[in-house]
Amino acid sequence: MNYAEKTDVVIVGSGAAGSLMAAKLAESGKKVIILEAGPERTLKDLTSSQIHARRLKWSGDLVMENGAQPIGNGFNSGYGTGGAALHHYAVWPRLHAEDFKIRSLHGRHLDWPISYDDLRPYYDRIQQEVGISGDSQAEVWRPDGADYPLPPVPAFQQSEIIAEGFKKLGKSLSPLPLALNSREYMDRPGCLWDGWCDAGCPTKALANPLAVYLPKAKKHDCQIIHDATVTRVLTEQNGKKTIGVTYRIKDGIEITLMAKMVILAAFAIQTPRLLLASAEGGLANRSGLLGSYIMSHAAALVYGLFEEETEPYMGPTGGQMLNQDSYDHKDKRPQGFGSYQWMIAQAVKPNDLLGFGGSNPGIFGAKLTEFMQRAAQHFGGMTACVEDLPQRENRVSLSSEKDKFGLPLASVTHTSHKDSLALWQGAKQEGMEIFKAAKAEQVWTGPLGPMHLMGGTIMGQDAETSVTNSYGQCHDIDNLFIAGPGLFPTSGGVNPTFTVHALTLRSSEYILKNWSSLT
Amino acid sequence: MKINRRNFTLTGGALTLGFLLGDGVISLTPAEAKAQNLPFHRLTKNQASLIDILGDAIVPGAKAAGLSHYIDHQLSVRHQDNLLILRYLRVNPPFDGFYSASLQAFEEAIQQRYHKEPSDLTEVEISDFITIMMQKNPEFWSLPGHEAPPAPFFYFVLRSDAIDVTYSTMEAFDSLDIPYMAHLEPAHTWEVSPK
Ligand SMILES: Cc1cc2nc3c(=O)[nH]c(=O)nc-3n(C[C@H](O)[C@H](O)[C@H](O)COP(=O)(O)OP(=O)(O)OC[C@H]3O[C@@H](n4cnc5c(N)ncnc54)[C@H](O)[C@@H]3O)c2cc1C
Ligand code: SF4
Numbered sequence: 001m002n003y004a005e006k007t008d009v010v011i012v013g014s015g016a017a018g019s020l021m022a023a024k025l026a027e028s029g030k031k032v033i034i035l036e037a038g039p040e041r042t043l044k045d046l047t048s049s050q051i052h053a054r055r056l057k058w059s060g061d062l063v064m065e066n067g068a069q070p071i072g073n074g075f076n077s078g079y080g081t082g083g084a085a086l087h088h089y090a091v092w093p094r095l096h097a098e099d100f101k102i103r104s105l106h107g108r109h110l111d112w113p114i115s116y117d118d119l120r121p122y123y124d125r126i127q128q129e130v131g132i133s134g135d136s137q138a139e140v141w142r143p144d145g146a147d148y149p150l151p152p153v154p155a156f157q158q159s160e161i162i163a164e165g166f167k168k169l170g171k172s173l174s175p176l177p178l179a180l181n182s183r184e185y186m187d188r189p190g191c192l193w194d195g196w197c198d199a200g201c202p203t204k205a206l207a208n209p210l211a212v213y214l215p216k217a218k219k220h221d222c223q224i225i226h227d228a229t230v231t232r233v234l235t236e237q238n239g240k241k242t243i244g245v246t247y248r249i250k251d252g253i254e255i256t257l258m259a260k261m262v263i264l265a266a267f268a269i270q271t272p273r274l275l276l277a278s279a280e281g282g283l284a285n286r287s288g289l290l291g292s293y294i295m296s297h298a299a300a301l302v303y304g305l306f307e308e309e310t311e312p313y314m315g316p317t318g319g320q321m322l323n324q325d326s327y328d329h330k331d332k333r334p335q336g337f338g339s340y341q342w343m344i345a346q347a348v349k350p351n352d353l354l355g356f357g358g359s360n361p362g363i364f365g366a367k368l369t370e371f372m373q374r375a376a377q378h379f380g381g382m383t384a385c386v387e388d389l390p391q392r393e394n395r396v397s398l399s400s401e402k403d404k405f406g407l408p409l410a411s412v413t414h415t416s417h418k419d420s421l422a423l424w425q426g427a428k429q430e431g432m433e434i435f436k437a438a439k440a441e442q443v444w445t446g447p448l449g450p451m452h453l454m455g456g457t458i459m460g461q462d463a464e465t466s467v468t469n470s471y472g473q474c475h476d477i478d479n480l481f482i483a484g485p486g487l488f489p490t491s492g493g494v495n496p497t498f499t500v501h502a503l504t505l506r507s508s509e510y511i512l513k514n515w516s517s518l519t
Numbered sequence: 520m521k522i523n524r525r526n527f528t529l530t531g532g533a534l535t536l537g538f539l540l541g542d543g544v545i546s547l548t549p550a551e552a553k554a555q556n557l558p559f560h561r562l563t564k565n566q567a568s569l570i571d572i573l574g575d576a577i578v579p580g581a582k583a584a585g586l587s588h589y590i591d592h593q594l595s596v597r598h599q600d601n602l603l604i605l606r607y608l609r610v611n612p613p614f615d616g617f618y619s620a621s622l623q624a625f626e627e628a629i630q631q632r633y634h635k636e637p638s639d640l641t642e643v644e645i646s647d648f649i650t651i652m653m654q655k656n657p658e659f660w661s662l663p664g665h666e667a668p669p670a671p672f673f674y675f676v677l678r679s680d681a682i683d684v685t686y687s688t689m690e691a692f693d694s695l696d697i698p699y700m701a702h703l704e705p706a707h708t709w710e711v712s713p714k
Contacts, residue, residue: 038599039599044703046702046703047703047704047705048699048700048701048702048703048704048705049687049705050683050687051602051683051687051705052602052705054601054602054603054604054606054607055599055600055602057606057607059598059599059601059606062611065609070609072607072609073609074606074607074608074609075607079599192700192702194698194700194701194702195700196700196701196702201702202702202703203702313697313698313700349687350682350686350687350691350692350695350697351679351682351683351686351687352604352679352683353604353607353679355682355686357679357682357686358679358682361653361674361675361678362653364576364577364578364649364653364678365576365577365579365646365649366579368577368578368579369579369580372686372695373695376695376696376697377696
């Protein structure tokens with residue numbers, strides 16, 4: 001076994017949560033080492049190509065997927081500097097107050113151990129620090145919060161045409177809140193509206209970890225070690241305190257890194273895998289819930305062809321407009337239970353899963369050639385982000401299969417709750433009506449797509465019903481923290497990464513305030 | 520906001536791959552590799568020809584765009600450099616078996632159904648066959664001992680590969696009258712050294 005020098009903090013994973021945590025702790029004088037399983041990536045690697053974008057995806061150990069609606073790890077997980085956040089689409093709405101209290105309000109599923117009001121100041125501070133473009137007044141559904149620091153994204157033809165359908169049916173619309181610059185902000189340039197966000201934005205207009213928090217962390221005592229897969233969290237013999245981690249570099253050599261504090265930010269599948277593999281029965285698993293409540297939003301994809309030219313290639317990949325009419329009062333949907341939002345008018349390319357060529361797989365041959373020509377100028381699309389209700393049996397467990405060094409692989413089972421499926425069906429139906437009202441010549445929908453991974457290491461009030469407290473601190477081990485969407489006890493119907501940032505900022509301040517008692 | 524598509528200059532960049540030739544690696548687009556009839560490394564000649572026949576019938580232009588060379592190249596790189604759409608679709612690497620089993624099923628199902636080779640099918644015959652395969656396994660698709668992935672799934676994957684290779688290049692964008700607007704052009708960083 002090789003030993004590395006001791007550090008204050010080791011962070012596992014360099015994505016959204018890991019990079020923010022590293023910046024805050026390093027800025028406050030802590031010596032931080034980030035261990036990242038994937039390769040080093042720089043902004044220069046973010047080639048504008050939907051095919052190249054696939055290189056940013058998970059290519060670590062296999063993940064076995066089961067259940068009726070598998071979670072789509074290959075699409076949803078990232079690998080290398082910045083993790084999945086390096087090429088995320090920057091749609092950053094807030095959770096609503098009701099999302100935190102489903103059990104108290106509706107007598108079902110789970111509550112968060114904090115309320116929206118607890119998180120609100122952190123949302124406000126993050127949006128100022130990172131830069132979000134939007135129009136808070138137009139977001140009539142938005143919970144209380146400071147106005148966005150940047151004006152909203154412009155509306156291109158596609159969103160203006162689809163907006164007609166919303167208006168005709170009496171529905172509300174606002175610009176989509178996006179963590180990208182509608183104009184220069186904090187020394188980062190404005191967006192060029194070219195729709196290459198999925199390939200990763202190399203200009204820093206979009207707030208990915210390479211643009212915002214990793215450079216901040218590196219200005220201080222923070223080092224990232226790449227191609228370093230953490231295989232075990234180490235504890236003192238009584239199991240009450242972590243003392244560091246073991247990681248594997250290329251060729252399987254294992255190194256032990258001693259640290260005063262360990263923070264796991266390896267996303268919703270690998271963090272529970274690591275804890276399950278670190279001790280008999282799992283580390284920090286008094287509740288028996290380690291790995292449970294894995295969630296993935298169901299994407300309801302609605303597509304159409306319009307008579308007018310839509311310029312579908314213009315704008316950010318995440319979309320241009322938002323509708324959250326079906327968000328609050330989760331029990332008042334015509335069918336199902338929960339919340340969803342529409343992200344309207346995503347910029348699209350011809351190829352890839354989300355490209356217009358892939359939207360209508362029933363077309364082939366000469367008809368496909370015709371379709372591609374027409375869709376290039378007349379295509380429109382929107383996506384509903386549909387809440388996935390948490391269920392204990394949806395979980396990450398250890399597979400009987402092992403990687404080549406003997407570490408058990410992650411096995412993930414996910415079957416959507418029947419009320420989530422009904423909600424998804426209802427959203428698709430509504431989407432088709434909206435497109436017809438917008439005078440689409442043809443309307444069609446896509447299959448259920450899993451989008452965003454959450455849960456697996458949920459936070460809660462106590463050690464019997466959750467893995468961590470509201471700061472991501474493991475109930476059983478004071479100096480072991482978890483950061484990322486794995487902490488969410490419920491998914492809401494909004495994209496998770498703004499909330500990940502708000503939670504991580506809150507945790508970092510708790511850690512710094514209590515450093516001496518924690519370590 | 521309306522933009523003038525011609526505001527954007529299209530450069531001639533293309534999808535180039537590093538192809539192994541003798542001892543060296545050369546950079547070519549899949550279409551150039553096809554035109555130069557470069558040898559395959561993972562696919563047999565027959566498999567490559569089946570890919571081209573079916574791929575081109577699904578996405579016209581895929582054969583000339585170099586579909587079989589593209590797939591062959593991607594099968595020969597490390598998983599983390601692999602760019603095939605299969606990465607997204609819960610198929611575990613290596614992907615060679617997925618293509619070989621599906622292509623064998625395709626060939627056998629055609630032989631049994633039409634009593635001829637896939638290369639001899641008429642346009643109507645292959646189109647009828649595709650219409651069936653996108654919905655269910657055609658008769659004789661997955662014979663005992665020759666189990667294959669479901670035909671609709673293979674159809675979806677090959678269609679996606681064919682769209683990738685045919686419609687992702689700057690020239691293809693231009694032919695669709697779409698501005699490419701690259702931040703970083705793919706030609707410069709596409710190369711992957713085959714191992
Ligand atoms: C295509 C796409 C678009 C998205 N768009 C949006 C959006 O518009 N809005 C939004 O809110 N969210 C979006 N998301 C989701 C968003 O990317 C995630 O919510 C976010 O990245 C989660 O942050 P994280 O830090 O937990 O994980 P990540 O950012 O994925 O980082 C985790 C890191 O941990 C590393 N790691 C894993 N295991 C180990 C180990 N054992 N040892 C060392 N390192 C390890 C991984 O390699 C990875 O780099 C999108 C995701 C994808 C894939
Ligand atoms: S559309 Fe804007 S945010 Fe997206 S890649 Fe281009 S410049 Fe970056």
